[in-house]
Amino acid sequence: MSALLDVRGLRKSFGTTEILRGIDFSVAARELVFIIGPSGSGKSTMLRCCNRLEEPTAGQVIVDGVDLMAPGIDINAMRRQIGMVFQAFNLYPHMTALGNVTLALRKVLGKSRDEAEAIGRAALDRVGLKEKAPSYPSELSGGQQQRVAIARALALEPKIMLFDEPTSALDPELVGAVLGVMRDLKASGMTMVVVSHEMRFARDAADRIVFMAEGQILEQGTPAEIFGNPQLPRTRDFVGELSR
Amino acid sequence: MTGLERFQDAFLKPELIARYWPDILSGVAVTLQIAVAVVITGLALGLVLAVIRSYRSRLANAPIIVFVDMFRALPPLVAILIVYFGLPNLGINISGFAVLWLVLSLVLAAFAEEIFWSGIVSVRKGQWEAARSTGLSHWQTMTSVILPQAIRICVPPLTNRTIAVTKNTALGTVIGVGEIMNEGTSAMSLSGNATPLMMAAVAYILIFVPVVALGSWIERRFAWKRA
Ligand SMILES: Nc1ncnc2c1ncn2[C@@H]1O[C@H](COP(=O)(O)OP(=O)(O)OP(=O)(O)O)[C@@H](O)[C@H]1O
Ligand SMILES: [Mg+2]
Numbered sequence: 273m274s275a276l277l278d279v280r281g282l283r284k285s286f287g288t289t290e291i292l293r294g295i296d297f298s299v300a301a302r303e304l305v306f307i308i309g310p311s312g313s314g315k316s317t318m319l320r321c322c323n324r325l326e327e328p329t330a331g332q333v334i335v336d337g338v339d340l341m342a343p344g345i346d347i348n349a350m351r352r353q354i355g356m357v358f359q360a361f362n363l364y365p366h367m368t369a370l371g372n373v374t375l376a377l378r379k380v381l382g383k384s385r386d387e388a389e390a391i392g393r394a395a396l397d398r399v400g401l402k403e404k405a406p407s408y409p410s411e412l413s414g415g416q417q418q419r420v421a422i423a424r425a426l427a428l429e430p431k432i433m434l435f436d437e438p439t440s441a442l443d444p445e446l447v448g449a450v451l452g453v454m455r456d457l458k459a460s461g462m463t464m465v466v467v468s469h470e471m472r473f474a475r476d477a478a479d480r481i482v483f484m485a486e487g488q489i490l491e492q493g494t495p496a497e498i499f500g501n502p503q504l505p506r507t508r509d510f511v512g513e514l515s516r
Numbered sequence: 517m518t519g520l521e522r523f524q525d526a527f528l529k530p531e532l533i534a535r536y537w538p539d540i541l542s543g544v545a546v547t548l549q550i551a552v553a554v555v556i557t558g559l560a561l562g563l564v565l566a567v568i569r570s571y572r573s574r575l576a577n578a579p580i581i582v583f584v585d586m587f588r589a590l591p592p593l594v595a596i597l598i599v600y601f602g603l604p605n606l607g608i609n610i611s612g613f614a615v616l617w618l619v620l621s622l623v624l625a626a627f628a629e630e631i632f633w634s635g636i637v638s639v640r641k642g643q644w645e646a647a648r649s650t651g652l653s654h655w656q657t658m659t660s661v662i663l664p665q666a667i668r669i670c671v672p673p674l675t676n677r678t679i680a681v682t683k684n685t686a687l688g689t690v691i692g693v694g695e696i697m698n699e700g701t702s703a704m705s706l707s708g709n710a711t712p713l714m715m716a717a718v719a720y721i722l723i724f725v726p727v728v729a730l731g732s733w734i735e736r737r738f739a740w741k742r743a
Pocket of ligand 1: 286291309310311312313314315316317318
């Protein structure tokens with residue numbers, strides 16, 4: 273099974289502080305990998321290096337066989353194949369839900385307005401928000417905004433989707449719908465990397481859990497292994513902390 | 517003579533109004549032409565500079581910052597006189613009209629660049645990240661996502677600054693441009709009465725009140741629904 277995402281020897285420094293200290297990690301097609309770890313351990317930085325929103329200091333990021341760090345790479349063309357969902361949703365406030373979802377379809381893929389809107393409506397339908405197409409972000413709940421953000425990424429038919437704490441900014445009662453959408457995505461065969469502390473979701477949806485601390489991957493395994501029988505004391509402490 | 521009559525005699529003498537309104541009107545035409553030209557080139561240049569600055573190239577940014585700081589610091593009158601009396605010595609002859617347009621455009625561009633730039637940086641970083649993560653280029657992100665949000669914030673300060681700079685068209689009087697102020701002061705010296713200046717004042721008000729109204733209209737146009 274060849275990896276859809278392959279990260280090799282990834283390092284990232286901000287100034288003189290090394291935040292990522294040699295990360296090797298790969299994700300197979302259709303796999304859902306969960307990344308957990310203490311605050312400041314570099315989870316977001318690692319995720320953001322995977323589409324070069326953050327410029328790695330060293331190492332390789334290979335997506336579907338293409339090295340993102342290769343000179344002359346068309347990074348914009350690669351990024352549209354890598355969906356990203358943010359903790360803060362980051363919807364465009366001056367556009368409707370449909371406008372948010374269709375912008376890249378029109379600007380990047382060069383689709384006509386009609387074509388883009390058809391695809392956009394289908395994407396909104398997938399996240400259960402077809403009827404919210406004409407609504408502005410300010411008229412939507414946090415959970416709905418995050419689902420529109422997922423639709424925005426989904427509309428481009430990415431090969432892989434990266435989620436950075438997609439539910440952390442949501443009121444507890446709104447988390448379920450977003451996780452439901454992610455579950456559907458998983459069922460439809462999407463390859464996903466999720467930074468999150470939603471343990472219940474990790475337990476029953478993730479194929480693999482990766483535990484990071486201080487810019488390194490300390491331990492990884494199935495949910496049963498990581499939650500049930502962690503090898504390292506660090507992992508045990510962290511998992512114990514989470515499940516309390 | 518009543519007080520009202522004396523006031524009218526000093527500031528609003530009917531026969532002087534009748535005699536000089538064509539001059540004032542031709543001044544209005546000149547002022548309007550310069551003002552419109554200055555607003556267009558000044559705002560456009562300011563926007564272009566701010567967008568260039570967003571690429572954060574040190575090579576391009578240093579001259580932009582020098583230009584902006586210089587023209588914000590320099591009194592427009594000084595720049596106008598230097599250009600008007602200096603350029604002919606270099607063998608370049610341009611009209612007073614052109615000098616006024618050029619200098620005021622640069623002054624407006626300097627202020628507008630700062631305003632556009634502060635609008636651009638006030639848009640949250642997540643907006644850039646979301647757009648870039650879907651494959652939009654820097655330019656596409658700027659034009660579709662950042663500027664529509666930034667300009668909305670910029671409209672009130674831009675309106676104020678635009679009005680302040682275009683009012684400096686009155687400085688044309690020192691280099692012989694036949695704008696409102698020049699026509700007004702010539703007529704005043706000829707007639708020995710302040711009536712032409714009052715006419716000039718009324719003309720300025722008639723020109724700039726609609727500009728203020730236009731500014732708030734644009735402000736409303738750029739507003740979008742938000743909680
Ligand atoms: N742009 C930046 N400049 C300097 N330091 C940064 C920058 N971005 C992140 N860092 C630092 O890198 C470290 C890792 O940050 P990162 O956001 O990746 O952690 P995280 O694991 O996602 O944490 P959290 O769980 O709190 O989101 C932190 O110490 C942070 O302060
Ligand atoms: Mg983070």
